[in-house]
Amino acid sequence: MTMLRAERVTLGYGKRAVVHDVSLDVTEGGVGLIGESGSGKTTLARAFLGLLAPMSGAIWYGDQTLKNADMRAFRRDVQPVFQAEALDPRMRIGSSIAEALPRGERARVGQLLEQVGLDATLAARRPHQLSGGQRQRVVIARALAVGPRLLILDEPTSALDVTVQARILDLLAGLDTERLLITHNLAVVERLCRTSHVLFAGRVVESGPTRELLAAPAHPYTKALRDAVPKLGGAPPEAKGRTEAVPAATGCAYRLRCPIAVPECEQAPPLRDVGGGRQAACHLAGDVT
Structure with missing residues (x-):
């Protein structure tokens, strides 16, 4: 409901x-x-x-x-x-x-x-x-x-x-x-x-x-949030991409930070189905590793 x-x-x-x-x-x-x-x-x-x-x-x-x-x-x-x-x-x-x-x-x-x-x-x-x-x-x-x-x-x-x-x-x-x-x-x-x-x-x-989203993120920003969580007894997490960059005014807002951005990201991606009840606004959704 x-x-x-x-x-x-x-x-x-x-x-x-x-x-x-x-x-x-x-x-x-x-x-x-x-x-x-x-x-x-x-x-x-x-x-x-x-x-x-x-x-x-x-x-x-x-x-x-x-x-x-x-x-x-x-x-x-x-x-x-x-x-x-x-x-x-x-x-x-x-x-x-x-x-x-x-x-x-x-x-x-x-x-x-x-x-x-x-x-x-x-x-x-x-x-x-x-x-x-x-x-x-x-x-x-x-x-x-x-x-x-x-x-x-x-x-x-x-x-x-x-x-x-x-x-x-x-x-x-x-x-x-x-x-x-x-x-x-x-x-x-x-x-x-x-x-x-x-x-x-x-x-x-x-x-x-939630569990599937955090276990296998389809968007690089979700992955960055997950990877930034410190692990007990492990080395401090390392940031990937330009974490200080402001959101882009055009295209994908995350592209200036994104470590896997491609020229296609200059066009704003729609929020689309990626399977398993999941949606992601990323041209490369599913290729996030």
């Missing part, structure tokens, strides 16, 4: 477009948006949350465009999970969670804290009195307060140490809600998302089942 869908969406700030003609579905099993900083992941997430209107195209919520949807139902069904720093430092933890609850249900604060593995007595504390991992759990508890069907998570573990990350991932994997995860952490997306979309310079360059 598709709850949210982007249909040929272009997004920007002022007159400058930063996400270009993106189409993708948020389906069951978790969906990941992967890419480096500036790739358009968070901008697309803002559009899915109704915080940014498309310059062209549309965001669909069920069978209605988001601008025509019942926003009260939408806010109940779709909740953001930001990083722990989003908590108001002036508010006690219990008050921060209770904001999302109807007046008659505010006694549920303790239950929500326990649901995310925290002691109910932490409701009396302020954010600075909690660890980073505890604060991130509070953010998740607040999002769960309205009983959402979908969580949109923007780098939910990026500021946490490895052991705390593992506990947060266990928590998210065990929740009975769907997930749209924005991240550059490939291990996190592999754990939480059945399907993933790789963005570069505001364009989807590869899509497909």
